[in-house]
Amino acid sequence: MSIRSDMSLYVAKLERRGPLSVAGRKAIMALPTRTREYGIYQDIVREGDRPEHCCFVADGLVSRYKTLRSGARQIVSFHIAGDMVDLSSALVVVADHGIRTHAPTTVVAISHRDILQTSADYPEIGRALWFDTLIDAAIFREWTVNVGRRNSRERTAHLLLEFAYKFRAADQLVNDGFELPISQSDLSDALGITPVHLNRTLQWLRGERLIRTHMRTVTIENWPEMIRLAGFSSAYLHPEGPRELKLPKS
Amino acid sequence: MSIRSDMSLYVAKLERRGPLSVAGRKAIMALPTRTREYGIYQDIVREGDRPEHCCFVADGLVSRYKTLRSGARQIVSFHIAGDMVDLSSALVVVADHGIRTHAPTTVVAISHRDILQTSADYPEIGRALWFDTLIDAAIFREWTVNVGRRNSRERTAHLLLEFAYKFRAADQLVNDGFELPISQSDLSDALGITPVHLNRTLQWLRGERLIRTHMRTVTIENWPEMIRLAGFSSAYLHPEGPRELKLPKS
DNA sequence: CGAAGTTTTGAGGACCTTCAAAAGTTGTGG
DNA sequence: CCACAACTTTTGAAGGTCCTCAAAACTTCG
Numbered sequence: 001m002s003i004r005s006d007m008s009l010y011v012a013k014l015e016r017r018g019p020l021s022v023a024g025r026k027a028i029m030a031l032p033t034r035t036r037e038y039g040i041y042q043d044i045v046r047e048g049d050r051p052e053h054c055c056f057v058a059d060g061l062v063s064r065y066k067t068l069r070s071g072a073r074q075i076v077s078f079h080i081a082g083d084m085v086d087l088s089s090a091l092v093v094v095a096d097h098g099i100r101t102h103a104p105t106t107v108v109a110i111s112h113r114d115i116l117q118t119s120a121d122y123p124e125i126g127r128a129l130w131f132d133t134l135i136d137a138a139i140f141r142e143w144t145v146n147v148g149r150r151n152s153r154e155r156t157a158h159l160l161l162e163f164a165y166k167f168r169a170a171d172q173l174v175n176d177g178f179e180l181p182i183s184q185s186d187l188s189d190a191l192g193i194t195p196v197h198l199n200r201t202l203q204w205l206r207g208e209r210l211i212r213t214h215m216r217t218v219t220i221e222n223w224p225e226m227i228r229l230a231g232f233s234s235a236y237l238h239p240e241g242p243r244e245l246k247l248p249k250s
Numbered sequence: 251m252s253i254r255s256d257m258s259l260y261v262a263k264l265e266r267r268g269p270l271s272v273a274g275r276k277a278i279m280a281l282p283t284r285t286r287e288y289g290i291y292q293d294i295v296r297e298g299d300r301p302e303h304c305c306f307v308a309d310g311l312v313s314r315y316k317t318l319r320s321g322a323r324q325i326v327s328f329h330i331a332g333d334m335v336d337l338s339s340a341l342v343v344v345a346d347h348g349i350r351t352h353a354p355t356t357v358v359a360i361s362h363r364d365i366l367q368t369s370a371d372y373p374e375i376g377r378a379l380w381f382d383t384l385i386d387a388a389i390f391r392e393w394t395v396n397v398g399r400r401n402s403r404e405r406t407a408h409l410l411l412e413f414a415y416k417f418r419a420a421d422q423l424v425n426d427g428f429e430l431p432i433s434q435s436d437l438s439d440a441l442g443i444t445p446v447h448l449n450r451t452l453q454w455l456r457g458e459r460l461i462r463t464h465m466r467t468v469t470i471e472n473w474p475e476m477i478r479l480a481g482f483s484s485a486y487l488h489p490e491g492p493r494e495l496k497l498p499k500s
Numbered sequence: 501c502g503a504a505g506t507t508t509t510g511a512g513g514a515c516c517t518t519c520a521a522a523a524g525t526t527g528t529g530g
Numbered sequence: 531c532c533a534c535a536a537c538t539t540t541t542g543a544a545g546g547t548c549c550t551c552a553a554a555a556c557t558t559c560g
Contacts, residue, residue: 066395069481074395088388091381091492096388096485112493120373127366130380131341133387138338138346140390145316145324147398148442151547183506192398197548199508231319235346242341243362401515433538447516449540 006033006058006108013082014128016169017241024122031118034109038101044085045099051089053109057081060105061181065189066097075190077139078102078163078182082170087133090115103181131242142236147192150231152201155191158230160211164220165234177212177219256283256308256358263332264378266419267491274374281368284359288351294335295349301339303359307331310355311431315439316347325440327389328352328413328432332420337383340365353431381492392486397442400481402451405441408480410461414470415484427462427469 007028014020014028035058038044044062045051057079064085065075076097079085089095090112119126139162146155167178188198205211210226212219220226257278264270264278285308288294294312295301307329314335315325326347329335339345340362369376389412396405417428438448455461460476462469470476 064391066391068395068399072399074399076391076394088384091377092384092388092488093490093493094485094488096488097391116377116493119376123370123373123376126369126373126376126380127341130376130383133380133383134338134342137383137387137390138342140387140394141314141316141326141347144326144390144393144397145318147394149318149322149324185506192394194549195507196509196550200548203508235344238342238344238346240343243343435538444517445539446518446541450516453540 006035007031007056007110009058009082010056010084017128017131018244020128021122021124024124027118027122027125031110031114036107036109038105038107040101040103043098043100044107045089045095045097047095047098049095050093051086051095051112053111054087054090054115055085055099056108056110057083057085058106058108060107061102062099062105062107063102063186063190064097064099073189074192075186076143077136078190080163080166080170080172084129084132087115087129087136090129102183102186127242135238138236138238143190152191152193152197153204154230155193156187156198156201156205157210157226158232159187159191160205160218160220161226161230161232162237163218165237165239169237169239175219176221176223177217179216180218181216256285257281257306259308259332260306260334267378267381268494270378271372271374274372277368277372277375281360281364286357286359288355288357290351290353293348293350294357295339295345295347297345297348299345300343301336301345301362303361304337304340304365305335305349306358306360307333307335308356308358310357311352312349312355312357313352313436313440314347314349323439324442325436326393327386328440330413330416330420330422334379334382337365337379337386340379352433352436377492385488388486388488393440402441402443402447403454404480405443406437406448406451407455407460407476408482409437409441410455410468410470411476411480411482412487413468415487415489419487419489425469426471426473427467429466430468431466 011020011025011028034053038060044055047067059081062079062085063075064077064079065073067073086095086099115129119129142162146158150158163180164173164176164178167173172178184198184202185195188195191198193201202211202213206213208225210220210222210229212221226232261270261275261278270278284303288310294305297317309331312329312335313325314327314329315323317323336345336349365379369379392412396408400408413430414423414426414428417423422428434448434452435445438445441448443451452461452463456463458475460470460472460479462471476482
């Protein structure tokens, strides 16, 4: 557990969305951080915890999930390298969901105190973090639509396309393929279907030549047809970044 | 369309969550507003719009929804009197969902420019609005769980309990009952089931003496059993308000 | 090389949908 | 204030998507 700044990946992401002031960028880079390494299937946060840190995924893959009394699990989001996870805990005291890894993962922890102080001192950073949580919310909405109104084929295609677009934005798409270290059982927990049915759904997608899978690499073989099937529009990912701010100095 | 401040209801809500400074409270009350009246089933925002205002529901009931190519609709949230809706549009340029009324509704519009300026000038207000969007996100997550992992009975019970808790927090629960001016068809769009099946599900809930319905008033007859059935925990509504902030003056 | 986990296959059944129509409610105009 | 249209709720019956349970084939890893 080293103490150094690992925030340049996050700064880069923010700057893809819009300019940062020199002072603002410095303030983010100056945030005290603690880097932690996790193995596969380790809990970073458990439901009911009162975390004191947000976490930034420097490498790997994590999910947020809720568990029902019955033991059934619903994954509500995935986060890849470059994503800030659990900004919600900066203001919300008790975690209403868990966060765990699906692969060996490097996490950069930032204390809520520092996040809030910096947000107050630099309104542009407050806005950037707020925007991040708004994107989160937009993805949650789309997931509700996904499990509420799409059948298993459309639903699975939609999630795979979401991954494809996120990996592409992170420059991690190679020949229309990306590495997805998630078991079918875990994927089915995100899609609200059973592993058995997901398996048959994937077979159908492969049979239709819409996707290919090899090891844990997923390749989109037929983008137009996948997009048509899923009714996918990348609008909800809001790649364009936040509203341009033309505010007078206050 | 009058031009006056109607923000006292919102200030009251914020103060239920934690103290506001005198200056902060004044700043909110001073926000220029425009009050608009809508009838039933009117669109306040359409998917693809670029709204210039957030809207605060002073009276009535609205939903946010997405529509699929097929025409299927998924409602992703409901908002009752006292709720600030569509803060997301303050930073997100293009609306990825629509907002419409389910009853005659009074909406107070506040320009994004003023929201952002006030958030920058008063960090406590920025935090309060951020917290509001985090609650939104928490509810979206719970809805994903609802449609993803609960059957129609649990799902319907859960949504009705969410309404019951929201109305109770707004002091609008009378004898365990609340007025819900939503057709079964619209409710089914929120639950991800068909109107026919929702109808049978409601009949079952009534038959088990879990709820009563009369006109458009819903009464929870058996709280413990409803809560047990739905696996309901109000934690995700975060009635406790945001984290206490002990920041030094910056 | 064996153990544990993951993917795949099969068969039967439950939950929810679809389509269609009747019954009940609400709103409007003559 | 009634009549009629439009909408909402309810009922029925058949069918499809997805689930459950169980076991085999395959992969990964120590």
